[in-house]
Amino acid sequence: MSGLDMIRSAVGNTFRSKTRTILTVLAIFIGAFTLALTSGVGTGINRYIDTTVSSIGSNDIMVVTRTAENTSDGPAKYEPDTRNVASQTASPGTTVRAITTGELDDIAGVSGVTSVDPALAIRPDYVEYNGGTQYQVSFAGFPGGTKLNLAAGADPAPGTSKHEVAIPVEYVDALGFTSDSDAVGKTVTFGVTDQTGGSTTIDATIVGVAQPGLVGTSSLTANDSLTKALYDAQSVGLSDASKNSYASVTVHFDPSDSDAQISTIKGDLKALGYDATTVKDQIGLFKTIIDAIVLVLNGFAVIALVAAGFGIVNTLLMSVQERTREIGLMKAMGMGGGRVFGLFSLEAVFIGFLGSAIGVIGAILAGTALNGVLANGLLSALPGLSLIAFDPAPIAVIILVVMSIAFLAGTIPALRAARQDPIESLRYE
């Protein structure tokens, strides 16, 4: 029998007993549907994290802090030429030894480090537009090359002398703009109180309106010249030594560096007494948790599929039983056992294909509908998040996995059919 004839016969045979085939396909459908949906959730959340990562910061920076002193042998000794600043990473109230200007050069000397920027903690008092209501502000984001999830405008540009700022969507109405795009290009004023109690104001141009992401839903993002201006303004009255003490610094490296190169940089910094964390490190843990949850959900779906596999065994055993004479006749007429095996295996694989294809299509439809409902309800605070997303590769993998399960299930009845003795079959009543 030619390959095409085999496929045609197998497909034809599946539809001979429609009710039975439909029920079996339904069982596989449930498993494939669940599997497609759970892996769709994994794809959706991970995709969202990936876009959010690029809005948190670029992939060519790491945040460097001083490694905490080992205090297990008693408190750390005070060294007179050092100063402490509030820690940004440990629990509130904790202080760490500050990184000073001279030490920035040590860090810059590490091979692979292209530049070092101290992280300037800026805290202006308010922002106002055109003399209107004043609002509290907080700044977030890594300096240099920040990519935001923008509703309008562009990212604040580094390396310019202009003061540029991106505001979150929720400030648009408050400051009195009519729309996101209306805000772009307008000048806002920041009020700053310095260390001597004096007040100054600094103007900046809104270049972008950012959508809230997983982090920093209400933070503004300033470019480096605005950051510097605000920092200088608030630091009036501080000694140079105090002003130039930083809890953390941002290190840039070549974005094309491999993971191995990055860990070499980290190792070198560690040897100097600094801890370095890339954006990937920060997000990695989150992703690991998501992947684990998706894996467990997928496990349940696979259990459903294995149960459906037994349905295939049952269906095909009945089919072999019913077609005993037909199988006997075909074997008597010279059809080899291998071909008979192939015929029933193909039938199983086809049932698996039907169930998985319909299941996957169903999951895509259901996922799309669910995304629509969630975007307007539960997840409306996170625009840009499609909880369920589908990539061609995992979808193809699901269909192939289900077809393999079906094939495995089909081997039992197919072997029985292949081993049938033609004479016995022809005598069968």
Add this chain to the structure above:
Amino acid sequence: MPVPVLAARDVKKSYGRGAARFDALKGVSIDIEEGESISIVGKSGSGKSTLMHLLALLDKPSTGAVELSGRDAGALGGRVLNRTRNQTFGFVFQQFFLTPNTSVLDNVTLPLRIAGVSGAERRRRGMEALERLELADKAKNKATDLSGGQKQRVVIARALVNEPRVIFADEPTGNLDTATGAVVEEILFDLNRRTGITLIVVTHDEDLAAKTDRSVFIRDGLIVDRSGENA
């Protein structure tokens, strides 16, 4: 003397083991020449179908040998056996064995499909066989919707479609009324006379047996002469 197309050499066949053992054939030898028509005659349960299955290489004897054109069939590989049954033999079994819910044409072309013949060629040869049995107009009908006589003609068309050299017919008229039976007999003997096909008919009907060139009588698994005495 020409080599017989099929031969049985002291063939024995027993079913089951131990106390349940049953000897269906107890030592049968027979030569079948190319182009002859031969009938295997005997009462129900005498071992006719068993002998036919052995000659048709569908089953293996317990002892003794079946020879195909002088070669021991027991030494042939599964592939060769399958090809022989597919291309050299045509079968008419004791029951129709038509596949339900499948068209008459598809039933008839089953041996060609197994042989891997292409769709168009299959159709052409299937229709040709159906025309010979005056069933061309039923080609698209469901096989199970036909009358008994029509079904038996479909079965014969299926046996002919691969242009075999030997046709095995187990009780070809057993399920038919006398008139239809006569038509079916006529078709088979006509084939034998005109195309030189070897015809092996199994029957308990002495009238049908008388129409073949030669009859072999079987009783309790042994060949006997016409009177029923051991030959």
